Amino acid sequence: PSVWSDKRPAELALLLIAAIATGFLIFGGLPPLSSERYPIAFLSFPVLVWAAFRFGPREAATVALLISVIAVWGTLNGFGPYALRTPNESLLVLQAFMAVAAVTSLALAAAALDRRRTQTRLLALEQQSRLVAEQTARVREEFLSIATHELRTPVTSLSGYAQLAQRALAAGQNDRLGPALKSIVRQSGRLSTLITQLLDAAHVERRQLEIEPSPTDVSALTTDAIDAIRLGERGRHRWDLRIDPGIHANVDPLRWEQLLMNLLDNAIKYSPAGRSITVRLRRDGNGPVTLEVADDGIGIAADQVPHVFDRFYRAHERQGLGGLGLGLYIAREVVERHGGRIEVASVEGKGTTFTVTLPATRATALVSDLAAPDGSAPVAADGAQPRRQILVVDDEPEVVALVQEVLRESGYVVITAKNGEEALAVAARQRPDLIVLDKLMPVMDGTSFVRSYRQGTRDPAPIVAFCAARDAEECGRSIGAVAYIAKPFDIDDLDRIVRSHLSD
Structure with a gap:
């Protein structure tokens, strides 16, 4: 920006006075320095540097021009360090000096101007970054407020209806259980949807949303x-x-x-x-x-x-x-x-x-190795459902208890293990007909269990992957599972998938 419109007129006036005074001191014939032609031309540099650093190229050029005018007048009148034998020689040497002085001051002024512009840009970027950070913080706070409210609503409903169900059981009012349990199922589904959306939004933001067409x-x-x-x-x-x-x-x-x-x-x-x-x-x-x-x-x-x-x-x-x-x-x-x-x-x-x-694509016949078939449960010759043995491997006790309750209600024998290492020992002793397997567990995870189990077992049981919804299909494919169950799961789907994949 131009300094002529700046709020420093006093300093600018002082600079012009100093430039005129310096010019007359060196080239104005003032005794004894100028009249005796002492080599004091270097005294002009402080003023030129002042103009370059404090103002800009235009002001530095103006000061150099002002000193040059005084220097030419003084040199032609025989004053100053460059007043030689003839006017031509004097002006030639003076012009060389003033050219060097002007170029030096202009270079300094350009560097100073570039520095100021860089500082201005950095300041603007800093202000913009601060505004973005403040806006991000506001959005985050607003989102956390919304998320807290939206998540708290189904949690509150779940807790309330669960307490109502407990009261109904204690009072023997079984007719009140149905509406309460329906609300619990509905609110748990809503809670699951909200959590899935939060996880997917984070994946989208990091460009990590997995798509497997x-x-x-x-x-x-x-x-x-x-x-x-x-x-x-x-x-x-x-x-x-x-x-x-x-x-x-x-x-x-x-x-x-x-x-x-x-x-x-x-x-x-x-x-x-x-x-x-x-x-x-x-x-x-x-x-x-x-x-x-x-x-x-x-x-x-x-x-x-x-x-x-x-x-x-x-x-x-x-x-x-x-x-x-x-x-x-x-x-x-x-x-x-x-x-x-x-x-x-x-x-x-x-x-x-x-x-x-x-977009238009050429889709081949539908193939899904992991899709759970709709086949019916194997039936014994007498029409009774055979009691098959299922190994459930998961490190969450509440989840294991739920799966155990569902499968036992369907007539299966359920054995459990809380990690892959324990599951290997259980499978070696009791030889399950089907394994429902979680992926992420302490001590030994699901992938390591599958590798060790299939290497050490002559006729391994089929495995159903039991993983979080966002990567259940990939989890099942990676371990060669016959099907997958995505958490959170529907108990009817669990029962159907297990029944479908139990061998005769």
């Missing part, structure tokens, strides 16, 4: 997901399903189901009871796969539509409708990681339509 029957997967949703919402809405059969595409089945669940949850949440929810799945020939989820709900204001896919954004926060603001953020990431796009169209008060388009 495989040839998938998208029609069947979509139908199954909608059936599960409709069962949970108990007929509160009218459903219009237009799903073309036999559509196959290369998608990650878990992520496709997650995407669909997020869109359907939104449609249900923001549509009053009795309104319609429409789901369309179509594919024209070998073209792109198109999924549409539409509702007749409250819609989204036009100024909020561009932000619905932003992280933590909640378009209906003022209406008191809860949520973490992560569902659509994750949905967009899932779609984009599949190479597709997701769009939204909404009219406030009339409803919203989300459209997902996946």
Whole structure:
């Protein structure tokens, strides 16, 4: 910035006075220094350096010009260190000196100006970084507040309904158990969804969201997901399903189901009871796969539509409708990681339509080594269910107790181990018919157990992987499991998968 408009006029005036005084002191004929031609031209450098460092190139050039004018006048009149025998010689030497002085001062001024500009840029970056940090802190605090509220709600409900169930049992009022247990199941599902969203949001932020596309029957997967949703919402809405059969595409089945669940949850949440929810799945020939989820709900204001896919954004926060603001953020990431796009169209008060388009791919026949088949349980010749022995390996006592209770209720003999090393000893003594295996355990993890167990056993039992939902399929594939059960799990799925994979 120019110093002529700066707030230092007094210093600038003092600089000009010093430059004029220095010029006359060296070249003005003042006795004895100038008149006796003492070699004191170096006295001009302090003023030039002052102008260069404190002001800038323009001011340094102005001071050099001012001193040069005085020097030329004085030298032609026989004053100063460069007044030689002839005017030509005098001016030639003077010009050489002033050129060196001017170039030196201008170089210093340029360096000083560059330094000031760098400092200004660094200061601007620091201020910007501070603003970003403050904004991030505000977003984090807001998110933690929202997350705490949203997580506390299902936890409070779970605790409350569990206490009601305890009271009903103590009072022998079994008719009150059903509603309480239904609420517990519903709230535990909600809690699981919130935790999954938090984990997925962290993976998206670090660009670590895992997508494993495989040839998938998208029609069947979509139908199954909608059936599960409709069962949970108990007929509160009218459903219009237009799903073309036999559509196959290369998608990650878990992520496709997650995407669909997020869109359907939104449609249900923001549509009053009795309104319609429409789901369309179509594919024209070998073209792109198109999924549409539409509702007749409250819609989204036009100024909020561009932000619905932003992280933590909640378009209906003022209406008191809860949520973490992560569902659509994750949905967009899932779609984009599949190479597709997701769009939204909404009219406030009339409803919203989300459209997902996946690029055309050549999908082969559906192959899923880890998908749990729907086969029925093996039956003995007399029609009775044989009592098979199942080894459950997990380091969480509560989880083991739950699995044990479910499987014993189904007529199986259940033995347990809390890590891979203990499981090897148990399997050697009792030879289980099926192993339900966790991956992350102390002492010896699931992967190490599988390696040692199969190396040391002539006829190893089939293994069902029992892992967290986000990596259950990969966990099962890595250990060669016959199926996988994703935590948190549905007890009906656990029973069905175990029953299906027990050998005759």
